[in-house]
Amino acid sequence: MKGPDIRERLARLQTERVALEGKLSDPEMIAGPSYRDLTQRYAHLCEITRAGERWEHLCAAIAEEEELWKSEVDLREELEAVLKEDRQEMERVRQEFLHLLIPRDPNDRKTAIVEIRAGTGGDESSLFAADLFRMYARYAEARRLKVSLLDSHPTPLGGFKQIVFAIEGKDAYGRFRYESGVHRVQRVPETESSGRIHTSTTTVAVLPEAEEIDISIDTNDLKIDTFRSTGPGGQSVNTTDSAVRITHIPTGLVVSCQDEKSQLKNKAQAMRVLRARLKDRIEKEQEAKLSATRRSQIGSGDRSEKIRTYNFPQNRVTDHRIGLTLYRLREVLEGDLDELTGRLREAAAEEAAG
Secondary structure (H helix, E strand, O other): OOHHHHHHHHHHHHHHHHHHHHHHOOHHHHOOOOHHHHHHHHHHHHHHHHHHHHHHHHHHHHHHHHHHHHHOHHHHHHHHHHHHHHHHHHHHHHHHHHHHHOOOOHHHHOOEEEEEEEOOOOHHHHHHHHHHHHHHHHHHHHOOOEEEEEEEEEOOOOOEEEEEEEEEOOOHHHHHHHHOEEEEEEEOOOOOOOOOOEEEEEEEEEEEOOOOOOOOOOHHHEEEEEEOOEOHHHOEOOOOOOEEEEEEOOOOEEEEEOOOOOHHHHHHHHHHHHHHHHHHHHHHHHHHHOOOOOOOOOOOOOOOOEEEEEEOOOOEEEEOOOOEEEOOHHHHHOOOOHHHHHHHHHHHHHHHHO
C-alpha cells in the first residue's frame, strides 16, 4: 500500500471515527445492546488513525528536511542522520498502520505452538529443522517473546526429527502465523565430499494455543502411555518412565512429550499441544463445511504448501507467496525476520482492505 492509498484509507477511517463519536454520545445508544461493540470499534479506529496521522506527520517532516538538505550545504551531514532516522521511523509506523488494518483475529494475541518436522532429505532436513528453531528463537528473543520447549527428538548430528515449542507474549501467534508450510533448503551438506547441492524440506506448523474453555476433552477419549525418555542414538537420559504419549482416540491424534523430568509436567505440555491440534482440526473442518476456505495471496498456511526457499550458494531467501527475494540469508537465519514478516503482514492488510 503506497502513500496515496494510505492517505485515502486514513481519510475514510477518520470520517468513520468522527461519525462514531457522534453515535457514542447519544444517550439512547449508550443504553443499547450494541454500545460495547461500538466502543471497541471506536478504540480500534483511534489506534489506527493515530498511526496513520503519525505517518503523515513524518512524511511532512521528511519533505521539509529534504528541501533543507538541498539548500543548506553545511548542514547536510547532520541532516542525513536525521533523515535516515525519520525514514526508518516512517517505515515502522507504516507497517504498524498496515498491520492494524487487518481484521483482528482473536487468536493473534494467543501463545503460538510451533511444530517443526524434518521432511525429505534425511540428515540435512533434520539439521535444517534445528536451523529454523534457532532462527525463530532468536527472532522471538529480539521481540521479547518467551520460548518454551515442549518436546524434541534430536538426532546424533545435532538436528531434530521433530521439535515442538511455545512462543508466549504480545501478538505471538499473530507474528508467527505466516510461517506454516513447507520450507525448502538448498545447500551443500557437510557430509557431501563432491560439493553437490542438495535440496531438502522441513515442515512448520504454527497453531494458536487452545484454552480449556476453547476445547473440551473427555478424559475417557484419551489413551495415556508412559515411557523412558531417550536422547540421540537411543542413549537413556532418564531412569524413570517420565515421558508421556497421549492418543486422542476419536481423531487418532498422537502427542508425545519427554523434555521435562517430571511425568506430570510432560503430561501437561502434551495436553497443551493436543488442545492446539484439536482446535486447528475443528476449525479447518468447519471451514471446509462452509466452503469458506479462501486462498489469499499470502497463502493458506497449509502444511503441504511450499512457502519459502533458502538457497545457501546464492545467499538467497525467497518467499513464494508474495514473490519477495532477499539476498541476505545469513542475517535471516540469525533471526532478522522483520522484512519478511512485515511484507507478509502488508500483503494480508492489502487483501483485507480490498
